[in-house]
Amino acid sequence: MLPVLALLVAVVTGGCQTGSPGATATSSESTTAAEATTPVEVDLVGGVLGAHDEKPVDLASQLEYFQGGGSPCEDGTGPWNELVVRPYPVAREHERLETPDSWPICVMGIDSTQDLSIEIQDPDGQVIDRLEVPAAGEPDHYSLGYIFGFSRLAGDPLGDYVIRAVQPQASSQATIEVVAAKDPILVPLHVDESGEFDLSADAQSGSNRLGDTLGFAFGGLPPNTQTQIHVYGRPTDGTSVVTAIDYRTSIMVTSDADGGGTLKVTTSVEDEEGFYGFALEGAGGRYVPINLARE
DSSP states (O other), rough: OOOOOOOOOOOOOOOOOEEOTTTTEESOOOOOOHHHHEEEEETTTGGGGGGOOOOOOOOOOOEOOOOOOOTTSSSOOOOOOOOEEEEETTTSSOOEEEEEEEEEEEESSSTTOOOOEEEEEEEEEEEEEEEOOOOOOOOOOHHHOOEEEEEEEETTTOEEEEEEETTTEEEEEEEEEEOOOSSSEEEEBOOHHHBOOOSSSOSSEEEOOOOOOEEEEESSOOOTTTEEEEEEEEESSSSSSSOOEEEEEEEEEEEOOOOOOEEEEEEOOOSOEEEOOOOOOTSTTOEEEEEOOOO
């Protein structure tokens, strides 16, 4: 069955919410690529993060490190006086998601004194995810929006997905066209406390604690093909600014029949805190930046 939309609570200063203590959700009985695919699991304890392997000849010795910040809903286009569903990144000309990918979905213009219902319909019109967000009481509780994740993997059904938000006196919806990636791509996935992928969580790359399990999805590859994910990194004392990360090692992965797969990477509190990057072979210089800290 689909993973339940058990969104973790994280209150962002200013009224932007990525979950609610009273939020409940149900999902339909169907299978996603995340459940059908056995993830590659790599234990980094005492190994990969601290590795200094010889760099392959045709591989860059360093990557420029950059990691954005802030809420994806705060792009200066508000205030919102009516209910609006906005897929992010909103700057794209078309809402077209290439699998695999994970987008934050922003619901704006919420009346915080009323209940909010969110549902996702697949290309066949079936409701595959539903989230019920109770009224918060304070009028400005959701003044900067409510965020949840929309993730699709290689092998998931292609076509138009409809995301609909409803309140007693308002409704809004957005359509996201899901297509198969034509080029290699690597994206972060959220791994919950039980060690399972949570496709409803906002899984943008960012800060993680040492000891966390990191999740990734890859796609856009020929079926049943071996390739590598290159690991870059540079330790830090927690206060220094890192602008470049060095090649460390590579992880071998194999795509499934749909040209994709998933990866779980286990870290340890004994690993070095610092800035790391995970780059899929052939992804054109794009990589997933991750800041690993002890707290």
